[in-house]
Amino acid sequence: MLTLEGVVIRQDAFELRADLDVPDGARVSVIGPSGAGKTTLLNVIAGFFEPSAGRVLWDGRDISRKPPGERGISLLFQDNNLFPHLTVAQNVGLGIDPGLRLTRDQKDRVAAALERVGLAGMGARKPGQLSGGQQGRAGLARILVQGKPLILLDEPFAALGPALRAEMLGLVEDVASEIGATLLMVSHDPGDARRLGGLAILVAEGRAEPPVEVAKLLETPPPALRDYLGH
Amino acid sequence: MTRSGPGWVAAGIVAALILGPLVAVFLRAETGGRVLTSDWAAVRFTILQAVLSAVLSIALAIPVARALARRAFWGRGILITLLGAPFILPVIVAVLGLLAVFGRAGIVNTGLAWLGLPPVSIYGLQGVVLAHVFFNLPLATRIILQGWQGIPAERFRLAANLGLSGVQVARVLEWPMLRAVVPGALMVVFAICLSSFAVALTLGGGPRATTVELAIYQAFNFDFDLGRAARLAVVQLVLAGSAAAVAFWAAVPAGFGAGLGRVVRRWEAETWGARALDATWIGLAAGFLIVPLAMIFLNGVNGLTQVPGVVWRAAGVSVAIALISTLLCIALALSLAMARRGWAEVVALMGIAVSPLVIGTGLFVIVNPWIDPTRLAVPVTALVNALMALPFAMRVLAPDVAKAEADFGRLADALSLRGWARLRWLILPRLRPALGFSAGLAGALSMGDLGVVALFADPDFATLPLQMYRLMGAYRMEAAAGAGLILLALSLGIFWIFDRGGRGDVDA
Numbered sequence: 001m002l003t004l005e006g007v008v009i010r011q012d013a014f015e016l017r018a019d020l021d022v023p024d025g026a027r028v029s030v031i032g033p034s035g036a037g038k039t040t041l042l043n044v045i046a047g048f049f050e051p052s053a054g055r056v057l058w059d060g061r062d063i064s065r066k067p068p069g070e071r072g073i074s075l076l077f078q079d080n081n082l083f084p085h086l087t088v089a090q091n092v093g094l095g096i097d098p099g100l101r102l103t104r105d106q107k108d109r110v111a112a113a114l115e116r117v118g119l120a121g122m123g124a125r126k127p128g129q130l131s132g133g134q135q136g137r138a139g140l141a142r143i144l145v146q147g148k149p150l151i152l153l154d155e156p157f158a159a160l161g162p163a164l165r166a167e168m169l170g171l172v173e174d175v176a177s178e179i180g181a182t183l184l185m186v187s188h189d190p191g192d193a194r195r196l197g198g199l200a201i202l203v204a205e206g207r208a209e210p211p212v213e214v215a216k217l218l219e220t221p222p223p224a225l226r227d228y229l230g231h
Numbered sequence: 232m233t234r235s236g237p238g239w240v241a242a243g244i245v246a247a248l249i250l251g252p253l254v255a256v257f258l259r260a261e262t263g264g265r266v267l268t269s270d271w272a273a274v275r276f277t278i279l280q281a282v283l284s285a286v287l288s289i290a291l292a293i294p295v296a297r298a299l300a301r302r303a304f305w306g307r308g309i310l311i312t313l314l315g316a317p318f319i320l321p322v323i324v325a326v327l328g329l330l331a332v333f334g335r336a337g338i339v340n341t342g343l344a345w346l347g348l349p350p351v352s353i354y355g356l357q358g359v360v361l362a363h364v365f366f367n368l369p370l371a372t373r374i375i376l377q378g379w380q381g382i383p384a385e386r387f388r389l390a391a392n393l394g395l396s397g398v399q400v401a402r403v404l405e406w407p408m409l410r411a412v413v414p415g416a417l418m419v420v421f422a423i424c425l426s427s428f429a430v431a432l433t434l435g436g437g438p439r440a441t442t443v444e445l446a447i448y449q450a451f452n453f454d455f456d457l458g459r460a461a462r463l464a465v466v467q468l469v470l471a472g473s474a475a476a477v478a479f480w481a482a483v484p485a486g487f488g489a490g491l492g493r494v495v496r497r498w499e500a501e502t503w504g505a506r507a508l509d510a511t512w513i514g515l516a517a518g519f520l521i522v523p524l525a526m527i528f529l530n531g532v533n534g535l536t537q538v539p540g541v542v543w544r545a546a547g548v549s550v551a552i553a554l555i556s557t558l559l560c561i562a563l564a565l566s567l568a569m570a571r572r573g574w575a576e577v578v579a580l581m582g583i584a585v586s587p588l589v590i591g592t593g594l595f596v597i598v599n600p601w602i603d604p605t606r607l608a609v610p611v612t613a614l615v616n617a618l619m620a621l622p623f624a625m626r627v628l629a630p631d632v633a634k635a636e637a638d639f640g641r642l643a644d645a646l647s648l649r650g651w652a653r654l655r656w657l658i659l660p661r662l663r664p665a666l667g668f669s670a671g672l673a674g675a676l677s678m679g680d681l682g683v684v685a686l687f688a689d690p691d692f693a694t695l696p697l698q699m700y701r702l703m704g705a706y707r708m709e710a711a712a713g714a715g716l717i718l719l720a721l722s723l724g725i726f727w728i729f730d731r732g733g734r735g736d737v738d739a
Contacts, residue, residue, distance in 0.1 A: 068647075085663075
């Protein structure tokens with residue numbers, strides 16, 4: 001279980017407070033107006049931004065002081081998820097060993113992960129030779145081999161068209177289920193949240209609310225969300 | 232963060248190598264005698280020639296840059312590339328080219344004699360200034376051209392729409408730009424010329440044309456007066472250090488920057504008079520640059536057969552020193568750039584403020600009581616050359632390290648890429664073009680350097696530039712020309728190989 005305990009995030013005049021639990025294996029969308037601090041919240045959980053107060057806990061253990069790579073978290077950003085100078089297989093392999101010294105077994109795992117996301121035989125290509133959707137798939141293949149218990153996604157498919165985005169969201173869910181991981185996704189599109197189902201954390205007016213069911217939240221939105229949705 | 236660990240080590244090494252000799256120089260200078268009148272003459276000449284060189288270079292660069300900014304013509308790209316060449320052109324080779332044009336038996340004096348006019352001399356103040364303008368006119372032109380291209384094309388369109396004349400455009404658009412760009416360019420050229428050694432060594436000399444750097448060398452070589460050399464080194468440090476500090480912090484023009492390819496359409500300049508004027512300036516600048524280079528090539532080919540065996544041995548020494556120096560320079564620059572701290576940049580830039588001869592003097596003073604300094608000629612030359620190229624390598628590498636970290640730092644953190652893994656999988660691949668370019672600069676600068684080696688070499692030892700100087704001193708001009716061509720080919724070759732190696736197989 002992911003716990004944010006009395007977390008206060010300050011950045012100049014900006015302030016965001018979070019006090020919440022995310023149950024294991026949950027599908028959670030992080031929604032709210034732009035500039036409310038959705039990405040900053042994710043950065044705090046991932047360890048890229050230090051909160052002014054409070055702790056981040058995983059299964060009751062404090063991970064606030066750990067570097068990003070040791071928090072048991074896989075990430076997919078909006079862009080720059082792949083090193084353009086490395087092959088797709090190398091990019092995925094970095095998820096197993098940062099030194100890229102892979103055994104035959106581990107190489108097989110990379111190939112299997114690529115096959116799983118629909119990139120069979122494309123391991124030798126460079127990211128520049130892949131389409132936007134394929135790059136997203138390569139990122140998911142790395143999450144698959146990482147097998148970490150928490151997956152954070154920061155609007156990862158914002159640049160894709162609606163149909164492709166829906167397809168990728170389906171694949172994200174499959175990957176999370178196969179690992180048995182908790183999924184936290186920032187999205188500016190309520191449609192994404194509805195499609196993903198599960199829970200939602202509303203980030204607005206300086207607070208990150210505890211997760212509630214997406215459907216319920218979108219049906220009876222609180223004022224802050226209502227303004228954002230434009231109902 | 233542990234990531235700045237190697238940066239601290241590199242900063243410590245660089246600071247020790249620069250400050251250690253300076254301390255030695257200060258200690259030694261205090262015990263020395265009073266300042267001689269010849270020392271003051273050297274200071275006066277150093278400042279005079281630097282002021283003249285800077286003012287002339289900039290004054291000539293302004294019309295040339297304006298012509299290049301507003302004219303598209305065949306060969307424009309080549310000419311702009313050529314304007315970058317003097318940076319990696321060995322000084323002594325360029326001097327040889329200038330001698331072939333302006334020297335006693337050069338093209339100009341041959342022409343004057345044919346017209347029945349008295350010859351002009353390339354030696355003394357005018358020769359030193361001429362050589363400095365040859366080196367710095369291209370640099371200044373590139374800096375000012377960047378200023379011109381920083382004026383948005385829309386402004387010129389608006390000016391045309393309002394019907395402004397050439398003079399009015401100059402007053403409204405060009406004069407404000409020049410006022411912003413010219414002071415920095417002046418300071419840069421002035422600072423470069425203050426530390427001139429090789430030019431003064433070959434074209435200056437005598438009581439009336441000796442720079443402080445040259446005086447240091449003479450105090451060593453002719454009088455072996457270490458106290459006086461140290462005193463002069465302190466003077467030089469104050470002179471060049473203050474000028475370099477002002478120039479580098481105030482202006483920071485990157486003369487070898489990209490993005491000079493655009494030509495802005497200028498309606499007010501489409502008169503025949505303006506066209507003729509621009510063509511004249513471009514022609515003169517191109518001729519001033521190309522004719523000496525062509526003479527180096529022509530005389531060099533003729534002289535190749537005259538080249539004695541020592542030249543080839545010196546060439547081998549120079550290449551070896553250049554490779555060691557490049558390796559050192561890049562290792563230091565990369566460590567400092569990866570630290571991404573203000574102090575790292577300050578340390579790297581220290582090399583700008585001190586001249587090779589000042590550091591050389593200090594190192595000589597330090598090692599002299601223990602070892603015969605001439606036995607350390609190779610390591611000292613490689614080391615000092617690396618320190619001198621360090622500011623440029625740092626300037627090239629630091630922005631690319633910052634960009635690689637900005638784009639992929641979070642991803643690398645998330646994947647636990649630390650230490651060697653981060654270097655291997657993130658930094659080195661992203662920096663490859665910048666590494667190639669800066670290694671090329673470091674290698675070429677070291678190849679062409681004629682500075683500290685002059686203090687440490689004994690008669691049996693020489694780098695190629697030093698060997699060339701000795702051949703010139705012995706009036707073996709054909710052999711010197713041959714050696715010059717070899718040196719030029721090696722310098723450009725080293726630059727080309729490194730730069731090329733950085734560019735191959737790069738993915739976006």
